[in-house]
Amino acid sequence: GNSVTQMEGPVTLSEEAFLTINCTYTATGYPSLFWYVQYPGEGLQLLLKATKADDKGSNKGFEATYRKETTSFHLEKGSVQVSDSAVYFCTLQGGSEKLVFGKGMKLTVNP
Amino acid sequence: NAGVTQTPKFQVLKTGQSMTLQCAQDMNHNSMYWYRQDPGMGLRLIYYSASEGTTDKGEVPNGYNVSRLNKREFSLRLESAAPSQTSVYFCASSLRDLGQYFGPGTRLTVT
Numbered sequence: 040g041n042s043v044t045q046m047e048g049p050v051t052l053s054e055e056a057f058l059t060i061n062c063t064y065t066a067t068g069y070p071s072l073f074w075y076v077q078y079p080g081e082g083l084q085l086l087l088k089a090t091k092a093d094d095k096g097s098n099k100g101f102e103a104t105y106r107k108e109t110t111s112f113h114l115e116k117g118s119v120q121v122s123d124s125a126v127y128f129c130t131l132q133g134g135s136e137k138l139v140f141g142k143g144m145k146l147t148v149n150p
Numbered sequence: 151n152a153g154v155t156q157t158p159k160f161q162v163l164k165t166g167q168s169m170t171l172q173c174a175q176d177m178n179h180n181s182m183y184w185y186r187q188d189p190g191m192g193l194r195l196i197y198y199s200a201s202e203g204t205t206d207k208g209e210v211p212n213g214y215n216v217s218r219l220n221k222r223e224f225s226l227r228l229e230s231a232a233p234s235q236t237s238v239y240f241c242a243s244s245l246r247d248l249g250q251y252f253g254p255g256t257r258l259t260v261t
Binding site: 073088135 | 183
């Protein structure tokens, strides 16, 4: 079946550091890929998405590229801020509208 | 446009009590979902509804029932609450492969 494997952390960075969160997937067919973010005490928010190979999703300074050859969708940000402290979920959508979530990675950014 | 709304935000129940969690969306989405989120367990799908009038079990349906009242509303019922159902419950909705949109969550404690 479909599955997602991502870095679980927790990870602590200093403000303005570079962020990479690795994510790989296993799926049949051509899934859509998403990154969701959950700020403390809130629900999940869609951060960015890519629906086909080589698509790059971007939002709020975050980027991720859908790499079919390596089955990966790594999340990157060049300079993190304290306000980026949250839990990040790599997510896959296969043939139906149901989502398969990674376990989530907690990021803390210190000033 | 409120997106996905959930009521209540917080609830404390005694073992054996019943309650219904309400969810509504105003985005004209066909599909709706109920998840629970527990520390270290990520998000787990309880039930989903691909369209008005249909519901299907997810990963952890035992102890829960759902009703898709109309296209907007999808409720989750606990008939006899147990301490193992202490969790944060999220409702979500989606349309095709555009990702799911989540409500703010209900924090339920069963004593």
